[in-house]
Amino acid sequence: MIISPFGKLRIGGAKAKPEHTNASWFAMLFAAGMGIGLMFWGVAEPVAYFTGWYETPLNVEPNTPEAARLALGATMYHWGLHPWAIYTLVGLSLAFFTYNKGLPLSIRSIFYPILGDKTWGWPGHIIDILAVLATLFGLATSLGLGAQQAASGINHVFGIESGIGLQIAVIVVVTALAVFSVVRGLDKGVRVLSKVNMFIAFILLIFVIFAGFAIDQVTNGIGALGTDGLTEVPLAMFQMFDQLPMSSVLSVIAIILVLVFFITSSDSGSLVIDSITSGGKIDAPIPQRIFWAVTEGLIAMALLWIGGTEAIQALQAGAISTALPFTFVLLLMCVSLLKGLRTEKQ
Numbered sequence: 001m002i003i004s005p006f007g008k009l010r011i012g013g014a015k016a017k018p019e020h021t022n023a024s025w026f027a028m029l030f031a032a033g034m035g036i037g038l039m040f041w042g043v044a045e046p047v048a049y050f051t052g053w054y055e056t057p058l059n060v061e062p063n064t065p066e067a068a069r070l071a072l073g074a075t076m077y078h079w080g081l082h083p084w085a086i087y088t089l090v091g092l093s094l095a096f097f098t099y100n101k102g103l104p105l106s107i108r109s110i111f112y113p114i115l116g117d118k119t120w121g122w123p124g125h126i127i128d129i130l131a132v133l134a135t136l137f138g139l140a141t142s143l144g145l146g147a148q149q150a151a152s153g154i155n156h157v158f159g160i161e162s163g164i165g166l167q168i169a170v171i172v173v174v175t176a177l178a179v180f181s182v183v184r185g186l187d188k189g190v191r192v193l194s195k196v197n198m199f200i201a202f203i204l205l206i207f208v209i210f211a212g213f214a215i216d217q218v219t220n221g222i223g224a225l226g227t228d229g230l231t232e233v234p235l236a237m238f239q240m241f242d243q244l245p246m247s248s249v250l251s252v253i254a255i256i257l258v259l260v261f262f263i264t265s266s267d268s269g270s271l272v273i274d275s276i277t278s279g280g281k282i283d284a285p286i287p288q289r290i291f292w293a294v295t296e297g298l299i300a301m302a303l304l305w306i307g308g309t310e311a312i313q314a315l316q317a318g319a320i321s322t323a324l325p326f327t328f329v330l331l332l333m334c335v336s337l338l339k340g341l342r343t344e345k346q
Helices: 022-033 037-043 044-051 065-081 081-100 109-118 122-158 164-211 214-219 223-228 233-240 247-277 287-342
Strands: none
Touching: 022 037, 022 081, 022 164, 022 247, 037 044, 037 065, 037 122, 037 233, 037 247, 044 223, 044 233, 065 164, 065 233, 081 109, 081 247, 081 287, 109 122, 109 287, 122 164, 122 233, 122 247, 122 287, 164 247, 164 287, 214 223, 214 233, 223 233, 233 247, 247 287
C-alpha cells in the first residue's frame, strides 16, 4: 500500500492535519495494542521456544544456539509484523471510511463498497456484533493475563498469596481506574497514561539491555529459569529480574507497568466498543463508556474463575472462539478497503 499510488492518499483529505504528535500516536497505539501482552509473554515466549517447553520453532534441538536464534525470531514475528499488519488494516480502514468518506466510525462502514445500503441493515448488524464480541473477549483475555502477572509479581515481591482472590482484586482496582480514565476521554485519559507507560517501559528496556537477557540465564544455568526452566508463565519476568541488579526495584516497576498497561488496554477498548455500539459516534455517552469498561472486567473475572488452575487456557479459548469468525470479516475488509481506495482522487 505504501509503495503503491494509494500511499499518496492522506487520511482526512489533502489538507488534514494530525490531531496528535507522532510520539503520542505511537504511545497510544502501543499501550492499547500489545503492551500488556508483551509484558506477559516477553520473557516466557522466547524461553519456552528455546527450551522446548512447548515444541521449538521448526523442531530444532532445544537449548542450542540455533534454538536461541529461532526462539527470538519466532517471538519477533509474533509480536512484530504479524499483529501490526492486522492492527494497521483495521485502523486504516476505519480512518479512511470515517474521515475521507464521512461514514460513521463503525466496522460496518468499512463494507459499504461491498454491501451498499445493506450496510445499515442486518448484514451490518452482524458485522458490528462480531466486532464487539471479538474486541470484548480479546480485551478480557489481555486483562486476565495482566491480572495473573500482576498478582504473581505482588506475591513474588511482597509474599501475598497470588490466588484467584488477589487476581480479582487487581481486576476490580484496575477496572475502577480504567472507568475514571475512559470518562476523561482520549486526550485526558488514554493519551496521558500511554505516555507514562512508554516512559516507564523505555527505562525498563534500557536497564535490561545492559543487564542481561533471559535466554542467557537459561544457557548459563543461572537462577530459576536456568535451573528449572519455564515453570510459571506469569512469573517468568520476575524470575529473570531476580538475577539482575536492584531486582526488587525492577519487579515493582514492572508491576506498576503491567497495571498501567492494564488500564490503557481497558479504557481504549471501551472507547472502541462504545463507538461501535452507539452507531459510530466518536463521543459516546459517558454511562455507556462506564458500562463497557465494567463489562470487560466482569468477563475477565469470569474467565479466570471458571478456568481455575487452567486459567490461561480458558482465557485463550475465549479469545480464539470469538476471533475465528471475525477472521473472515478481516479478509473481506481487505477487498472492501481496496474498492474504497479506488474511488478516491489521487
